[in-house]
Amino acid sequence: MKFDLHTHHERCGHAIGTIRDYVEAGIRNGLQVIGISDHSPYFASKKDREQPGIAMAKSEFARYIEEVLKLKAEYAGRIDVLLGVESDFFPEHAEVYRKMYDQYPFDYIIGSVHLSGGVSIFNKKRWNGLTDKQKVEQKELYYSLIEQSARSGMFQILGHIDAMRGFYPAFSEIQTDAVDKTLQSIGECGIAIEINTSGKTKDCGGWYPIDAILERALHYGVKVTFGSDAHKPERVGDDWDEVAARLKEIGFREWVYYKEKQMVTVPL
Template sequence: MLIDYHTHHVRCGHASGELEEYVRRGIELGLAQLGLSDHMPLLHVDPATYLPGMAMSKEELPRYVEECILLKEKYKEQIDIRIGLEGDYIEGYETEIESIIQAYPWDYVIGSVHFLGEWDISDHRQLAGWERRDIYEVYEQYYDAVSKAARTGFYDFIGHIDVIKRFGYKPDRDPWKLEKAALDTVKEQGLAIELNASGLRMPCEEMFPSRRLLEYCYAQGIPLTIGSDCHQPERLAQYLDLAAEQLKEIGFNEIATFSARKRTLVAF
């Protein structure tokens, strides 16, 4: 059962390739399911101050969904397309986020934290944001936002739950207490998380989440899905063989899939 539930395309501004290119690549790779999951438009940043390629425009969102629906029908005999959204959690904008989620027929919505205020902690162009900050306090703020995202009820799974480590900034204390609290909230809310393989090509050189967090998920019965977080068609399913291998080593034998916001565990 080969799936990829985390993909991006040209509309988000920092990826390349049309949606149909990803679909054709998925067929070529023999994916059983392909999740199209581009970024939600930003709600809290004035478009006039966007850095180039920060997000899909609000005007493009309905066009994105329409194209996903058309491709799902066009290729239904060749690949099972699931229509998704990576819905940034922005504290204070819950009403606006909920309205977007309720407006479209998603198969799943990924809950991801990229922003602490207007600072995108995942953007290589904003590394100056780390300067003069206590790294542990940034981790505290980040994991608090992840827990709040999980409690909203908006999301089906949490994306790259420890992406805060992406650029290799490590606190002077073990952040396990913070990580565990976030995972405990995921468990309490009945959510899944993803094993996002893209960390292997990042400065942290480790998937999101770390093996320690995966082992805790297994012990607690937190379901996992997998995604490449690719931003180019040629990277579709990149490292997912390694992701699946690691899950098997830990003991997982099922992965979470989603349709019409309902989760199904399937053997892999």
């Protein structure tokens, strides 16, 4: 059973291809399940499209859902198309997002922290001139947001939980117990983290999260799932077999996906 729950398409402004292109890529790459999970609009903004190159417009959201549901029906029996979304998490706007999502039949929602302290987690310059203490504070702020997203009850999956290292590989070496504390909370909440293979396309050159985090996740009973985070169709299912093999080496015996917000367990 091969699945990929994290894919994007042209609506977000920084991916290429239509939703159909990603579904067809899933079939070509031997997937039985593909989740469509483009970036959520900035629902708390007064603008229709707050960040044109980052997320879809609010006016596109219902059309996005309608298109996924049509493809789900069209491809039934060939591949299981799941309705998802990758949602930003802003604690101050959580209820705005929750009310919006409650209106639609999502199979799952991925909660991802892309902004921490008001700055993109992928901004290399955010680390310039920081003392070691300040670097620890930045890492702890990031994981506090991830922990809050886990406890919000809004999400079935947490996205790329160490993506702050994407363009700053030294992030992994910043010592703090915040990662363990966050993983413990995720385990208590009974939701999953993804192994996201898009990290290989960034400066860090490897999947999110690193093996050390996956080992601790296993310790805390955290469930895992798979997401390529494909922004072009040819990356759908990228490194699926390699990830499965690595998880087994670490000690995992199963991983999961979600349908109608119910966890489906798949043996490794």
